[in-house]
Amino acid sequence: MVDFLTLDTDTLRNMQKQLTLKYEEFKQQNLKLNMSRGKPCPEQLDLSAGLLEGLNRNYLAADGTDCRNYGGLEGLPEARRLFAELLEVQPDEIIVHGNSSLALMHDLIARALLFGVDGQNAPWGQQPIKFLCPSPGYDRHFAICEFFNIEMITIPLREDGPDMDLVEKLVAEDETIKGIWCVPKHSNPTGITYSDQVVTRLATMKTKASDFRIFWDNAYAWHDLTSEPVPLKNILTACKEANHPDRVYIFSSTSKITYAGAGLAMVASSVQNINRLKKQMAIQTIGPNKLNQLAHVRFFQNAHNVRLHMKKHADIIRPKFNLVLNLLQTELGGKKIATWSRPQGGYFISFNTMPGCAKKVVQMAADAGVELTKAGATFPYGIDPKDQNIRIAPTYPSLVELKKAMELFIICVQLVSIEKILCSREQKPAELITPLGNKAQIV
Amino acid sequence: MVDFLTLDTDTLRNMQKQLTLKYEEFKQQNLKLNMSRGKPCPEQLDLSAGLLEGLNRNYLAADGTDCRNYGGLEGLPEARRLFAELLEVQPDEIIVHGNSSLALMHDLIARALLFGVDGQNAPWGQQPIKFLCPSPGYDRHFAICEFFNIEMITIPLREDGPDMDLVEKLVAEDETIKGIWCVPKHSNPTGITYSDQVVTRLATMKTKASDFRIFWDNAYAWHDLTSEPVPLKNILTACKEANHPDRVYIFSSTSKITYAGAGLAMVASSVQNINRLKKQMAIQTIGPNKLNQLAHVRFFQNAHNVRLHMKKHADIIRPKFNLVLNLLQTELGGKKIATWSRPQGGYFISFNTMPGCAKKVVQMAADAGVELTKAGATFPYGIDPKDQNIRIAPTYPSLVELKKAMELFIICVQLVSIEKILCSREQKPAELITPLGNKAQIV
Numbered sequence: 094m095v096d097f098l099t100l101d102t103d104t105l106r107n108m109q110k111q112l113t114l115k116y117e118e119f120k121q122q123n124l125k126l127n128m129s130r131g132k133p134c135p136e137q138l139d140l141s142a143g144l145l146e147g148l149n150r151n152y153l154a155a156d157g158t159d160c161r162n163y164g165g166l167e168g169l170p171e172a173r174r175l176f177a178e179l180l181e182v183q184p185d186e187i188i189v190h191g192n193s194s195l196a197l198m199h200d201l202i203a204r205a206l207l208f209g210v211d212g213q214n215a216p217w218g219q220q221p222i223k224f225l226c227p228s229p230g231y232d233r234h235f236a237i238c239e240f241f242n243i244e245m246i247t248i249p250l251r252e253d254g255p256d257m258d259l260v261e262k263l264v265a266e267d268e269t270i271k272g273i274w275c276v277p278k279h280s281n282p283t284g285i286t287y288s289d290q291v292v293t294r295l296a297t298m299k300t301k302a303s304d305f306r307i308f309w310d311n312a313y314a315w316h317d318l319t320s321e322p323v324p325l326k327n328i329l330t331a332c333k334e335a336n337h338p339d340r341v342y343i344f345s346s347t348s349k350i351t352y353a354g355a356g357l358a359m360v361a362s363s364v365q366n367i368n369r370l371k372k373q374m375a376i377q378t379i380g381p382n383k384l385n386q387l388a389h390v391r392f393f394q395n396a397h398n399v400r401l402h403m404k405k406h407a408d409i410i411r412p413k414f415n416l417v418l419n420l421l422q423t424e425l426g427g428k429k430i431a432t433w434s435r436p437q438g439g440y441f442i443s444f445n446t447m448p449g450c451a452k453k454v455v456q457m458a459a460d461a462g463v464e465l466t467k468a469g470a471t472f473p474y475g476i477d478p479k480d481q482n483i484r485i486a487p488t489y490p491s492l493v494e495l496k497k498a499m500e501l502f503i504i505c506v507q508l509v510s511i512e513k514i515l516c517s518r519e520q521k522p523a524e525l526i527t528p529l530g531n532k533a534q535i536v
Numbered sequence: 537m538v539d540f541l542t543l544d545t546d547t548l549r550n551m552q553k554q555l556t557l558k559y560e561e562f563k564q565q566n567l568k569l570n571m572s573r574g575k576p577c578p579e580q581l582d583l584s585a586g587l588l589e590g591l592n593r594n595y596l597a598a599d600g601t602d603c604r605n606y607g608g609l610e611g612l613p614e615a616r617r618l619f620a621e622l623l624e625v626q627p628d629e630i631i632v633h634g635n636s637s638l639a640l641m642h643d644l645i646a647r648a649l650l651f652g653v654d655g656q657n658a659p660w661g662q663q664p665i666k667f668l669c670p671s672p673g674y675d676r677h678f679a680i681c682e683f684f685n686i687e688m689i690t691i692p693l694r695e696d697g698p699d700m701d702l703v704e705k706l707v708a709e710d711e712t713i714k715g716i717w718c719v720p721k722h723s724n725p726t727g728i729t730y731s732d733q734v735v736t737r738l739a740t741m742k743t744k745a746s747d748f749r750i751f752w753d754n755a756y757a758w759h760d761l762t763s764e765p766v767p768l769k770n771i772l773t774a775c776k777e778a779n780h781p782d783r784v785y786i787f788s789s790t791s792k793i794t795y796a797g798a799g800l801a802m803v804a805s806s807v808q809n810i811n812r813l814k815k816q817m818a819i820q821t822i823g824p825n826k827l828n829q830l831a832h833v834r835f836f837q838n839a840h841n842v843r844l845h846m847k848k849h850a851d852i853i854r855p856k857f858n859l860v861l862n863l864l865q866t867e868l869g870g871k872k873i874a875t876w877s878r879p880q881g882g883y884f885i886s887f888n889t890m891p892g893c894a895k896k897v898v899q900m901a902a903d904a905g906v907e908l909t910k911a912g913a914t915f916p917y918g919i920d921p922k923d924q925n926i927r928i929a930p931t932y933p934s935l936v937e938l939k940k941a942m943e944l945f946i947i948c949v950q951l952v953s954i955e956k957i958l959c960s961r962e963q964k965p966a967e968l969i970t971p972l973g974n975k976a977q978i979v
Contacts, residue, residue, distance in 0.1 A: 130606065138595075138604040145588040145827065152581075161581040161795040163573065191634055193821040200820070203646050207661065207684070218650065218661070233822075240819040241650070352604040355827040376683040377643070378636040379676075382825065384588065384798040 096429040097507075097514060109511050112504050116461065119501045124462030126498045131281070131440035132489040133353050136409050140402060141351040144392045145385075152384060160383035167371055168359070172386040176359050178396045180314065180345060181327050187361040188370065190381045194346040194358035198308060199237050201342060201360070204373055205271070205306075206241060211339065212369065214304040217271055225263065225273040227255035229443055229471035229482045231281040231310065234274040238473070245473035246270070250283060254291030261298045268301040272308055278325045279313035282471055282484040283443040284436025289326040296331035296340065307332075307341040314345050315403045317438040318411050322400075329361065338363040347389060349406070349440065350399065357389055407438075413487040417442055417499055424503045430510035433485075442485040443471075450509045451480045457505040463498045539872040540953060545961060552954045555947050559904065562944045567905030569941045574724070574883035575932040576796050579852050583845060584794040587835045588828075595827060603826035610814055611802070615829040619802050621839045623757065623788060624770050630804040631813065633824045637789040637801035641751060642680050644785060644803070647816055648714070648749075649684060654782065655812065657747040660714055668706065668716040670698035672886055672914035672925045674724040674753065677717040681916070688916035689713070693726055697734030704741045711744040715751055721768045722756035725914055725927040726886040727879025732769040739774035739783065750775075750784040757788050758846045760881040761854050765843075772804065781806040790832060792883065793845065800832055850881075856930040860885055860942055867946045873953035876928075885928040886914075893952045894923045900948040906941045 097105070152160045154169050167173065168189025177184040190197060204210075206218035224243050226235060227250040238245050246263065249256045254277070264270050275295070277287040287295075295307055309328055317323055332340045339362070347356035360370065393399050418435060421444075425431050434443040446454055451468040458465055466484040469477040485502075487495055540548070595603045597612050610616065611632025620627040633640060647653075649661035667686050669678060670693040681688050689706065692699045697720070707713050718738070720730040730738075738750055752771055760766055775783045782805070790799035803813070836842050861878060864887075868874050877886040889897055894911040901908050909927040912918040928945075930938055 132606055135602065138602065141604075142593055145591060145831070146593065148588060150585055150589065159578065159581065161584075161798055163575055163791075163796045165797070192825045193823075196821045200643070200646075203643075203650065206650060207646065233819075236819050240816075348606075352827065353606045354608070354823055355604060355825045373683075376676075376679050378639045380636075380797055382635045382798045382828065384795065385825065385828070388588075 096427065097510060098429055102515065102518060105511050105515055109508065109515075112508050112511070116457070116501075116504050116508060119504065120461045122462070124497065124501070126462060126490055126494050127464045128486050128490060128498055129464045129466045130489075131349075131486045133349055133406075134409065134489050134491070137349075137406055137488070138352060140405050140409075141392065144351055145388050147391055148384065148388050152387065154383070154387055158383070160387045163379045165380045165383050166375055166378070167367075168381060169383050169386045169390065171390045172357065175390055175393065175396060175399075176345070176357075177361070179399060180311065180343060180359070180361050182329055182343070182361045183364075185364055186329065186367055187359055188367060188374070189357055189359045189386055191358060192346075192348070192354065192356055192382075192385070194310070194312065194344045194348070194360075195233055195237075197344055197358055197360045198234070198310065198342075200377070201308075201370070202237060202241055202243075202272075208373075210304050210306055210366075214302075217304075220269060222269050222271045223267065225255070225260060225270060226473045227273070227275065228473060229282050229477075229484070230274060231276055232466070232470040232475070234308070234310065235473045235475075243271075247473050247478075248273075250280065250285065252285050254285070254287035257291055257294045257298075261294065264298060264300040264302070264305060266301060270300070271302055271304060272306045274308050274310065276310050276312060277328070278311060278323065279316055279436055279439025281312065281439065282434075282441035282466075282482075284434045284439050284441060286323050286325055286437070292326035292328050292331055293335075296328060296337060297335040305340065309341050309343045311343055311345045312349070313439040315400060316349060316406070316440070317403070318407050318414060319437045323437050329363070333363070339366050342366065350402065351389060351392070355385065357386055410488045412492060413490075413495055414442065416492060416495055417485060417487045420496070420499045420503060425506065428507075428510075431506055440486060440488055442487060444483040444485050445481045446483065446506060447510055447513055448479045448481050450506070450513055451477060451483050453509045453512075454502070454505045455483060457509065458498075458502055461501055461505075463501050465502070539870065540957060541872055545958060548954050548958055552951065552958075555951050555954070559900070559944070559947050559951060562947065563904045565905070567940065567944070569905060569933055569937050570907045571929050571933060571941055572907045572909045573932075574792075574929045576792055576849075577852065577932050577934070580792075580849055580931070581795060583848050583852075584835065587794055588831050590834055591827065591831050595830065597826070597830055601826070603830045606822045608823045608826050609818055609821070610810075611824060612826050612829045612833065614833045615800065618833055618836065618839060618842075619788070619800075620804070622842060623754065623786060623802070623804050625772055625786070625804045626807075628807050629772065629810055630802055631810060631817070632800055632802045632829055634801060635789075635791070635798055635825075635828070637753070637755065637787040637791070637803075638676055638680075640787055640801055640803045641677070641753065641785075643820070644751075644813070645680060645684055645686075645715075651816075653747050653749055653809075657745075660747075663712060665712045665714045666710065668698070668703060668713060669916045670716070670718065671916065672725050672920075672927070673717060674719055675909070675913040675918070677751070677753065678916045678918075686714075690916050690921075691716075693723065693728065695728050697728065697730035700734055700737045700741075704737065707741060707743040707745070707748060709744060713743070714745055714747060715749045717751050717753065719753045719755060720771070721754060721766065722759055722879055722882025724755065724882065725877075725884035725909075725925075727877045727882050727884060729766050729768055729880070735769035735771050735774055736778075739771060739780060740778040748783065752784050752786045754786055754788045755792070756882040758843060759792060759849070759883070760846070761850050761857060762880045766880050772806070776806070782809050785809065792849070793842065794832060794835070798828065800829055853931045855935060856933075856938055857885065859935060859938055860928060860930045863939070863942045863946060868949065871950075871953075874949055883929060883931055885930060887926040887928050888924045889926065889949060890953050890956055891922045891924050893949070893956055894920060894926050896952045896955075897945070897948045898926060900952065901941075901945055904944055904948075906944050908945070
């Protein structure tokens with residue numbers, strides 16, 4: 094492959110023409126593919142076939158609780174045991190709830206704004222507060238902060254986790270920094286997993302705010318693509334050892350284990366935090382849908398079976414990741430116009446264009462019928478300062494659709510890159526030129 | 537039956553002895569009955585047998601949506617249509633959500649405190665606010681207010697609804713009164729249904745606060761014990777006609793239709809309110825459990841079948857209401873020591889002792905193994921100013937258990953009443969005497 098930057102202008106112009114023809118061909122196919130979200134594909138959902146039907150009209154939990162009736166705020170005992178084991182916490186350190194871990198995070202922050210988190214410090218809403226946002230990150234975390242008027246500070250996300258020098262410096266100085274968002278394993282979207290050292294530093298660091306909290310969204314805890322699970326140091330244990338037992342809230346769900354829309358979500362933390370949360374949640378609800386919890390426990394029976402189940406997921410989506418990675422390597426490798434992640438798990442491939450190209454690439458793909466995650470979505474306020482990160486979500490489409498979508502995507506990346514290179518040679522501001530190279534009308 | 541108040545002291549003392557013996561007999565039976573909450577009994581839950589299993593591994597909604605996957609924040613279209621028809625609103629005026637209508641109420645108020653309700657007025661949390669609480673009422677409504685530091689003003693609940701003269705006067709004067717809790721049909725616990733006139737007055741009344749809201753918890757909308765449904769005027773229509781289209785939020789659920797812990801909850805309001813709410817909820821969750829919604833729609837198919845289903849519920853619980861009412865009438869009628877409601881639907885019988893007796897009755901019953909709803913629970917802050925209201929929840933126990941529990945209850949009522957009468961004759965303060973008539977140690 095040839096480094097595009099070394100090609101002369103005529104060669105680039107020729108390539109541009111050919112790629113434009115190909116792009117127009119795609120446009121005429123009237124594609125309609127949505128790759129914007131990390132959704133499991135139907136075959137993955139089929140892995141849990143019979144989950145609900147498996148209740149077999151026996152609705153009694155192990156302790157005799159009729160799961161159809163009211164009660165059980167903290168979740169069924171057997172569901173707490175199962176997910177406690179999987180998350181490496183104790184059963185009394187976990188609440189198993191409804192179908193949305195996002196709701197657990199959102200509600201926790203809403204309560205923190207109104208009441209604080211520890212019964213000692215003031216409600217977070219009494220003064221402007223800030224959250225640290227390792228980025229690229231999960232857009233729905235950032236949306237919660239934006240919604241609640243929590244100022245977001247972007248922290249570079251590296252191969253081993255957030256830039257801890259920066260994190261430590263900021264939290265030591267600023268009492269209004271109350272939290273940090275973390276997707277510690279197979280991070281959304283870059284796929285990295287926090288190193289032991291980063292976990293330790295997060296647990297031990299000195300924070301000016303004594304009510305500082307880590308929002309540990311372990312959404313991909315068991316979602317490895319590799320034969321051996323990628324290890325992640327236990328943050329709750331680390332926090333306890335560092336004498337900050339209440340510092341972390343761990344979230345997870347079965348959204349990408351059983352059913353994305355109809356699974357179970359959970360929050361784990363110190364017993365003190367969990368008991369406080371239970372008291373607050375008792376005002377909100379009489380209890381979660383225990384029938385769905387019972388169905389899940391009956392379906393899996395034990396943690397080992399969950400892990401086996403996750404291998405089946407990996408078998409379905411691994412070829413999709415490989416297809417994307419192979420196409421990227423074959424078509425873009427060595428051209429020096431893009432970089433991308435090679436994740437060992439999770440749901441995304443993080444793709445970086447040349448600076449200033451991501452929005453245009455996403456727009457071009459959309460114009461030809463392939464919807465990607467909005468460019469910028471992986472950064473606070475939806476603004477990618479370098480306009481280069483694109484989140485590729487390969488799990489939902491079929492292999493045939495995915496191949497087509499990626500071929501189009503690769504064409505778009507090349508066209509926008511060539512345009513950028515040519516622009517810079519002509520020393521014209523890139524924004525005056527449309528992606529296809531026609532000069533825009535200057536008003 | 538003899539009016540207790542006309543009996544001479546010796547007769548009362550003799551009755552007291554006999555009743556005490558009976559009470560002690562009950563105590564020795566080591567009963568363990570919980571009548572504290574309005575829970576459906578197993579036979580009622582059995583009416584929905586096969587609800588989940590009925591999905592039959594076909595998870596596609598009418599529009600092709602795979603209900604297992606993410607999305608559908610406002611609820612499945614067919615679920616919205618079904619419950620819109622049942623609640624007499626339009627499908628775009630309703631959100632069908634998870635298993636807890638309480639959570640919908642709680643979350644709505646949390647958001648109102650942080651953001652206000654209309655995008656124009658200030659967040660409710662910026663100043664102390666108040667809610668009107670028709671009482672006796674639902675303890676979980678009052679718990680939400682207490683949790684969020686919303687001052688509660690008790691409004692007498694009459695046979696046709698809240699004391700509207702008082703309500704109108706208060707809301708016209710006080711801008712910090714932002715809401716009123718209503719259980720408009722088969723109210724919890726008194727069983728009354730609001731008259732058309734009360735509904736109209738609520739919809740049309742002038743409120744000093746332009747962001748005043750009615751929290752219309754129509755929990756027992758279809759829960760009639762009578763052959764013909766008890767009518768309730770449509771509050772949303774009334775509000776629209778009164779040019780206050782955004783004034784009301786209507787809540788309901790299938791908690792007492794299908795499964796108390798695993799049903800569907802819904803909120804209905806003006807399209808403007810619903811759209812605002814949808815935008816806010818989109819930050820909280822990707823969507824509710826649509827599989828459960830699909831299961832419900834498949835199970836019922838249409839509103840008519842829901843109504844037929846509710847007749848089966850009535851057939852199961854009507855004998856329980858009748859048992860309680862007959863026992864009360866036989867054992868307490870004419871004794872002038874208690875009054876009680878004769879509800880046409882809902883889940884409760886509201887029982888009033890002589891003033892100052894409710895707590896003691898509940899305590900005595902508990903000491904003999906029958907747990908009733910905490911005395912005072914039906915009033916704001918758990919304080920019944922006359923200490924006389926007790927909520928009887930007859931649905932959950934079997935007829936045999938219920939008979940036993942009510943026999944005990946009736947003994948307790950008589951013992952505490954006799955004690956009170958004797959005390960007043962002796963002109964001793966009642967609190968120095970234990971329920972069984974032994975003089976308490978005076979320190």
